[in-house]
Amino acid sequence: MSSDGPTPAERFLRGILPENPVLRQVLGICPTLAVTNTMEGAVTMTGAVLFVLTCANVLVSLIRPLLKPHLRILVFTLTIATFVTIADRLLAAFLYDMSRQLGPYIPLIIVNCIIIARCEICASKQPVRTALMDALGQSLGFGLALCALASVREILGFGTWFGKWLGWRVLPVGLSERVWAPWTVMILPPGAFIALALLLGAVNWATARARARKEA
Amino acid sequence: MSYLSTVLLLAISSALINNMVFHFFVGCCPFIGVSRRVDMAFGMGAAVTFVVTVAAFLSWTITWFVLAPGAPLTTAVWRWLRPPSSATPDLSILCYLVYIFVIAWAVQLVEMYIRKFFPSLYKAFGVFLPLITTNCVILFVCLEIMKHVGPIPGSVPDPWRLDKALIYAVCAGLGFMLAIVVMAGLREELELCDVPAPLKGPGITLAIAGILALAFLGFTGMDANLAKRFQSSALPEGVAASTNPPTHAP
Amino acid sequence: MKRNPILDAWLVIALSAGFGSSLAAVQAALKPRIEANKLCDTLGQVPVLVTSATRAEKVVVGDRVYYRALDAAGVTVGWVVPASGQGFADKIELLIGLDATASTITGIYVLDQKETPGLGDNITTEAFRRRFLRKPADVPLSVRKDGAAAAHEIEAITGATISSESVVAIVNAALRQFAGQLRSGAIRPGGIP
16 A cells, blocks of 8 residues: 555545445454444444554554564554553443453454554554544444444344433333334344344445446 | 263353354354365364464463462562562453463464474464464453463352363364354355355355354253253252252243 | 664564553552452442341352351341352352341342343343242252242243253352351351340
8 A cells, every 4th residue: 555545534434334344344243243232332342442443553653664574463463452451451440331241352352353454554554644544434434333233133132222321212112022022033143143144235235236326 | 060070061061052153253254264165164173273272271371370360470479579568469461462472372383383293284274373363262262261260269259270271272162163164064055056146255154154153042051951960960869859850941 | 684683672672661561550540440340249239138238248268258248336147148150041140148147048139141131131130039038048949930839939930941940059059058168167157146
């Protein structure tokens, strides 16, 4: 990627849909599936990824003239693992419930391909401003995918949206038993896989349609 | 419960019931990426199982002796330094950093070892080894072990010794291998099918994984029932009467 | 040209030092708060589980931990027994409240569970937990599907028999062990004036 590539603003926008980490590059599937049975989980995970990705991208971009090619990956890993530890401790201190609910998925951000890929592709070659916007765009794209999935799963599975924090009921309680029972499967693992498969399919379909229309 | 039944329960629970891919969703990247052909999937699964065992051994040892709160080695060094405070030394904040480097190191070690001593094996799954460093399965197993390690009595309920940690790691690896091989078998057949264009590739793989996960849900409760059988056969008559005959409704 | 590996890695070493100290700072700043959060999980439940208790004191026997519930005057008014065991899906972690003589259950609380949402996770509901109130702690409890009749019977949750049975089995095992500790004198009994 040459340095006179996309501007910071373009990079920010790219992360949201054209290069969406989950829906386009199919990276970071593990947290996407694991934490999206509630909106709270999705939002907290996005926050953690935003924190880690932004800090790692900015730091890597700052020290990029000093990076030696063969020690590059080592430096990235060191940086990411440190920021993940900090994020994990912050969650345990201030959002203890969420830290318990997300459990191992917060430390698993260390091996999330999105972050190391962004350090490698973007931050180690671009100035700080570009790297920062890239991190924000990618995290926002990640968050968007997570929230889309979590909305579907929480509404169909529990009938609520932000049920734990805000207590919003989307589907009335009295309805459940006779007319419409909550789809427990959406909260369980199979629901995650199938919902994400359909989401990917829908995005691909929409993209193909848009492209066909442009060409026509 | 006897030792053997505890081990059996741990094995069933980590390989089938709480399968890495279908229950915890870890290792989804290789699960989608390297499941095109059965032989490759098998190689990946074998490599993961191997590395996860080595990494589990290393991480258990380091956690128990150095990182966990009140670990013996750290405490010894701490006492020798004679600090003014009497707090228990706790290095657990370094866990994630240490684990990721232990994994990277284990992968390097395994790669060198296999290349030198088993060239044919290296040809079979050597290409997957570098990829494994960022495989979530390994880190997940290390984290799970961390949760169960507590050198101070009472700090962790039912702490794991090295044997349990290793059994857990091997079975988790085998569970991952099972998942990825089953998936590859299905995908080989799928090449002949007419998949709707938007779902081609990751989409249909995830959909199939969903159905497989549904099948794996069927294992849920198996360990609870088995545990009850073991318990009621091991306890004396008067106590065993307290547990009901097993029922099959969830 | 030969390069010195130590000089080559100076950046890594400098970063490690920087990260190490920042982690130490984070640990120092947040550890009390995290510890308090963890403790609050267990100790916060003590006044709910044991009536008239205001605080609790940790009692460690071997690798087991119990809590002695004390009232404002420092008199033992009950016990909180942490227990865990296999549920339908995964481990269930409970707290069991007992009266001072450890003969009656005064409450149970589910700390952690991963039972099937909508069915098994009903074990966390007040309605189910209340079924354990005033049950004898010295007789093994048993599960009934069609309404509890005898004093030591617990009614199962409809559609979650195994989860209910698991909870009862965990309670039985923990209470049996606790009673053994009391009998053997490993724990100083409290209550009886």
